[in-house]
Amino acid sequence: MSKDLETIKDYYKYTITGKNYGFDINNYQDGQSHFNINTRKHCHFSTPYNRRDFFKICLIIGQGKFKYGKHTLVIDKPTLFLPCPTIPYEWESCSENQEGYFCLFNKEFFHSDASLELFKKTSLFKEWSKPFIFLADAEVESLNNYFMQMYEMAQSSYPLKYEIIRNLVAIVLHKALQLKAEDIHIQEQSPADRLYRLFDNALDNQFPLDSPAYPLLLKTPKDFAQLLNVHVNHLNAIVKKNTGNTTTQVIKNRVFEEAKNLLKHTTWDIAEIGYTLGFDHPTHFNNFFKKYASITPLQFKNTL
Incomplete structure (x- = not known):
């Protein structure tokens, strides 16, 4: 362990x-x-x-x-x-x-x-x-x-x-x-904690994705850093400290979870799902999904 x-x-x-x-x-x-x-x-x-x-x-x-x-x-x-x-x-x-x-x-x-x-x-x-x-x-x-x-x-x-x-x-x-108890006095958030909270909220608020007409907007650490008005290196350090993962890894993990949800719960085709998640080409989405799931999106969908 x-x-x-x-x-x-x-x-x-x-x-x-x-x-x-x-x-x-x-x-x-x-x-x-x-x-x-x-x-x-x-x-x-x-x-x-x-x-x-x-x-x-x-x-x-x-x-x-x-x-x-x-x-x-x-x-x-x-x-x-x-x-x-x-x-x-x-x-x-x-x-x-x-x-x-x-x-x-x-x-x-x-x-x-x-x-x-x-x-x-x-x-x-x-x-x-x-x-x-x-x-x-x-x-x-x-x-x-x-x-x-x-x-x-x-x-x-x-x-x-x-x-x-x-x-x-x-x-x-x-x-x-x-x-929610308010009488448990845990130390107030530091600026770093507040920044991570803002990042986490911004990431979560993008999901679930409702339509291919409204694809994912914030896809990279730079996108989130610009939204939060901080340098991308500072954001990367805060996310790494809080999660143990890089900002890119955290974003990709969340995109992968949403990919599985869309494959399970929508009738969209693979290309539509990939586009909605921010992939310009279906092959890029296929390669991304296979890296995480060891099977293609179509194979995953066929097992449902």
Whole structure:
């Protein structure tokens, strides 16, 4: 396991055991939508201080301590925890009795459904957002009910269970937005953090793409730097610091996710999709997509 990044495979292999949770690492495949949920009854341990390559939502009932980025917070009341994957964090249990639920999912699960699309434009899971929301008794009861429904549905054999689970995840995220706590004093954003937030918002606000008549406008780091009125080298340094990737990589990753969505959910032909995403020639789009997916856009579409 990388000392800097914990993957889902690392999580299943090292952080928790099949003995406790019954997770089978062989059921996880890179590039495919993945969701899992379980109770927190075995969460009386410490986790490594790492970034993650997956999203996580925890309903924490039990005492413990988080180191989140540069901040430390003691959890002594029921809490909803929605960490940003790129912020390193660790959990240290302070009590044997741990209750509640946690669910984890990868970017394919988060980006592959319209019901979750709008949350990418909110403060949830962002570097600058406050990931801890302390809960009143009534809020604990309602959220516990949603997690319980997710858990029961995940154990079921219903063939469309993940459609229901996505809806329940969306409800939990809506509740999080409603309950956004303002009494957790995390350090104010630095100019660098604000710049990254503006970049991330500008990138997200371009999607989803609705029509080939309105192709992607901001396609390169230089485009974003001009929009934000900063030097491109400064923007590159800020993005690299926050994500671990270059600005070009971040843009291309987002374009690839949108390419998959358009191939799945529209009747546009391959050339139209490529043009809408900013590729002047279909061959350029084919080469780009194949580099990420190892298959052509047409082959991808034919597997749907």
